Amino acid sequence: MGKWGGNYLGQTALRAALTALLLLAVLCSGASAQVAESGPPLEGDAYTAAETAYKAFGQGDYKASAASSAEAVALRPDLLRLHLLLIDSLIAAGDLTRAEQATKTASAAFTGSQELEGRQANIRQRLAQQPASEGYKALERRDAKAAVRAARSAVEYAPDSISYRLLLLSAQLADNDLPAALATATEAIARDRANYVPLVWRGYINQRLGKRADAVSDFNAALAIPGLTATQQKNIRLIAADAALASSDFNAAIELLGSYSRTDPKVITRLADAEGARQQRGTLPNNSNNMPTPVQECSTTVNGVVCELEAPAVLSTLIPGASPEEKAAKEVFEAKERAYRAERDKDYSLAIVEARKAVQLEPEVAASRLLLVNILMAAGRPGEAEAEATKAIEAGHSSAEIHAQRGYARSKLRKFSGAMSDWETALKRGLPPTQAHDVRLALADAALASNDPMRALRALQKLSVSYETAIRKAYALQALGRKEESLAEFRTAERLAKTAMQSDGALRAQINTLVELERKPEARVLFDQAIAQGRLGSIRDADIGYLAVAVGNDEIALARFDRAHARGQLPARATIDAGYTAMRRFENPKAIAYLMEGIDAKAEGRIDIDDQKLFETRRTVSDLARVWGINTSVSYGKVGSAPNPFLTTTVPSSYTSQLGTEFYYRPEGIGYRNGAIFELFGRLFETLYDQSGGPTGARTTQGMVGARWKPFSSANLVFEVDKLFALGDAARDDTLLRALYSYTVGTDLRVLDASWPTWYVYAEVDRFLEKRQLVVITEGRFGRSFRLDPISSKLVFFPHAVLAANYDDSFANPEAYSAGVGGSLRYWFGETKYMAPPSYWELTLQYRWRLAGDQRAQGIFAQTSINY
Known part of the structure; x- marks a missing residue:
């Protein structure tokens, strides 16, 4: 295989290594923990600096957090949590050198701190990433000596990382420095005695150094590690068999592999060599240094980077004259090897062709069918994988593994019911623990x-x-x-x-x-x-x-x-x-x-x-954008049905009509705060008609200025202060305190519903301070709103029942109670692309019957208003 360690340095290992680096970066991004400490409380400038640091950290400004936490540490070096905050800020900011120095400083003051030990390990792991990455790149470009230097640096930063030690070992093998590689393997074994990979590597190195007894001891020790999967056991035996064959120890090779099926290409190739050489049908070179190099595959798991060893693909070294069984096995083996190689190179089309050829050559072998299914899954073709797995099962090759793979294929196709059934079958039939x-x-x-x-x-x-x-x-x-x-x-x-x-x-x-x-x-x-x-x-x-x-x-x-x-x-x-x-x-x-x-x-x-x-x-x-508005209304009804702002009192039970206009302003910043509202306003009132012959027109012009405040976002409770000033001789100068509350349902326009329930209740308490007067009004309207789409989608008709109660101590009979029916028409206008119609015109007409109290409770009540 040459001095480069076979396929270990291929693209698969490199991708796994780079993925590992990314995982380590995530692993080490943890933040500071709160620590219980004694001593004086954090206060003053130190408290301010720490608070600023925590806030900056929470907002992702890690450099600012580092600067503020460094200030806090300088002021209060006795608090571990401030040191931890500084370290975490520097880590998050990517300043690992300063983070390591800050950790050393804190460790000198807080010996035995698990938090500091954990952070120091994380920092050194991250510092190891750069040289490790350089080591992989050096191996890829076949610069073995640069790879060794980089890998040593990574190991120095993270001595407990077996993956970095395996990187160093691979670099040393690439440099053909077997003694150094042997020392590295021995150190890795001491660090993790439950890991079979360093042991097998040491066996390989001892074999190449001619230390056959030591190699056998290492391979046996690897096989004795508890918890190995069947696949791991098999690969160790295959690698040990390669070592035995390299030493012409044919009996050992046969003993290692004799229990495996002879239909397995990797097994039959080695067994054929061993048996043929033992029977003098072929010759094998007796050269320990010529042992094939194992293939190392590394992958990222939740436990970090995990490396596995696989026996390399080898071709039979027998001279011509092999048996038909061996020739057939060789043909199948070569097809499978081409499939494996093509899959590793992501040439899935070729891999599928070769895997199908293997199935055709040995249709009775479940392993070949499973290989085809696996490659189809790797190629992103779960539909075909499911079909091939089903063919295998129907052909009598049902096994736990084939059901498991069909389950994965069906899961990809979102056929969850079938996938679960397959997986449950696979579990019942027995699968390796992993x-x-x-x-x-x-x-x-x-x-x-x-x-x-x-x-x-x-x-x-x-x-x-x-x-x-x-x-x-x-x-x-x-x-x-x-x-x-x-x-x-x-x-x-x-x-x-x-x-x-x-x-x-x-x-x-x-x-x-x-x-x-x-x-x-x-x-x-x-x-x-x-x-x-x-x-x-x-x-x-x-x-x-x-x-x-x-x-x-x-x-x-x-x-x-x-x-x-x-x-x-x-x-x-x-x-x-x-x-x-x-x-x-x-x-x-x-x-x-x-x-x-x-x-x-x-x-x-x-x-x-x-x-x-x-x-x-x-x-x-609309609500957020409103800065000012105008409300104008003309009302018609019995005297005393609404607060009377005028100096004169008309004869009870007579009808009047009044005009009221208000201009209001919401100051920016405080006018609208999430539904809490503050407004300044000015009002003018005037009597337009008086059935009893009382004053009307300019004589009754009443002015008001004031402010109102709705303190709660969710409750429509309003407090108001008014200053009344007379503009006509029938008006009054006074001060009015008001409290108003309303609860409404369905009073706004709707666009999906053609009709909807609507009701509201309203209560008002008015207290005039100078001309002592108390007025209390309550009213409830209950009905259903109908959007009049044939006329306009902005026009709403609201027929309703009304209940009303009134108390006014300026009347001989202060109380009045009524019930009635009525209807309102409301037309909304002024909408834009971004604002719902903010303004409306409304006309209301009601007739009320007196239930109790004064006669002013009964009669016609009408109002038209514009809210702009």
């Missing part, structure tokens, strides 16, 4: 996707506790409504997570589950702690924004929405939610901009919301 573990996890995933959580729990029952099992149990329990149990499993998953992405996902699920359990305060504490510690970093900003909204942290929510928007990463669906978040933060211009962006996204088909939701969004823009 494969059974993976099948159970896949079965649980399919059950969850099929909304069958109990089946998922059954699949997971026999698995040991791990992140993979806990996270799936958590989601299954959640689907069953057993949220308290799911919360416990999410916590277990977070504790056992091996990567930041896994930990963040489990933590996020905990927070959401607490919200669903109506334990929002706990969810808020958990979320705020995570942000302060720099966690949840693997989750997108927009999703963090939604999580923050769920727990009620609008400050973080808006910051994350803003950051995602600035980076072009805010989904169109999130723009409306970002707008409402900005509204709750009283940032009205930003809220309007986000909501308008959402309205545009709906118009362009980038988000799918119904027209009513769109209308409500446009209504919110």
